[in-house]
Amino acid sequence: MKFSANLGFLWADLPLPDAIRAAKRAGFDAVECHWPYAIAAADTKAALQETGLAMLGLNTRRGDVSRGENGLSALPGREAEARAAIDEALDYARATGTKAVHVMAGNSSGPLARRVFADNLAHACAKAAKSGITILIEPLNPYNAPGYFLNGTDQAADIIREVGAPNLRMMFDCYHVQSIEGDVTRRLQRHLPLVGHIQIAAVPDRGAPDHGELDYEHVLAQVAALGWDRPIGAEYLPAGETEASLNWMARFR
Template sequence: MRVSANLGFLYADQPVTGRIASAARDGFDAVEFHWPYDVPPEQLRAALTAGGIQGVSINTRRGNLDAGDFGLAAVPGREDEARAGIAEAVDYAARAGLSAVHVMAGRAEGEAAGRIFVENLRFACEQAERHGITMLIEPLNLRDVPGYFLTGTDHARRIVAAVGHPTLRIMYDVYHMQIMQGDHVRTLQGLGDLVGHIQIASVPDRTEPDRGEVDIRWLLDQIAYSGLVGAEYHPTRAPGDWLRDFRSSS
């Protein structure tokens, strides 16, 4: 099992480049990011190279946080901003040596939002294909992100089919999907290679994935998935200690 440290949550008391070094020191196989845009992409690439660790993904920007934005790609009237953010994220990922971009849908609803999301994702895939980058969409739970457009795997599957581009995949976050729908084994088996990345955390407290409602280790053993597993949780102890215990339980 190859595990990626999500540096949006882990080692948060350090600068981004320090987080990369800490994750590499602690034995993570890769790192993923939320919004590292304050760090020049070349500096991020240099830190990954120095740590000898793989860089996975970033998110598109959320938009105007004061106005409650949480992504823009499905928000009517924000198409120009959404596409500018997508282009920025793809360029940043390519220059930093990252392999994927998560396109954040945002808070929206209705047919117009769905149509705009598909159109923006087609634009995103065309941008990403030039660099060999995977595009990801992620269903989120409505408890943490009220009003979010994409909240379930059936909807995500329909979006992927409508976009019709081979570079688009689903990011399956066990924490979010336990809150929204559960039934992980059957769902993941049914999605198959549409799954581009998996993230894990405990439910309901989103701390280390070694407690709570879902037996994460058992779940991962049941599915035919060979990709990286992203540890996206709020730590209560040293991430390296959790990683060692997680691997020793396999």
């Protein structure tokens, strides 16, 4: 089993290039991040080349965080901003060799929001396809992301099928799925053909994946049995120094 360090949470106190180097020292197989835009793409690329790690994914901007915005792509009337954020994320991904972009939906609901989201995803997929980049969408739970448009795996699967782009996939975060719906392994089995990335964290505290409601020894064994051989994203909040939270990794390998 391979693992990717999510640098939005792990080594979050370090500049992104130094966090990439820390992940390499800790034995991770890849990295991923949230919003890298404060760091020049050339600096991120240099750290990736130095360490030999691949950047698996990054997010589109959330919008005005001071107003509680959490993405733009399912917000009617904000299409121009949403597409600008998508284009920016794709540019950064191309410059750094990042393999996927998570297009954040935002806080909205209803048929019009769904149509806007689908249209923006079609735009993202068409532009990403030229560079071999995957577009990801992720259901988020209402405790961490109240009002978020995308809030279930079946809903995400329906939208992926509706858009019909071969490079549109689901980010299956076991922490969010357990918090929203439960039944993680059966849902993963059902949706695996549409899944582009898998992430883990303890439920309900979002800590290291070595405690809580989900038995990740069981979950990861099921993932392996399904034939998944790509790195699993460790997107959790360490309780203290990141290095002190990594005992789970050797056990789960």
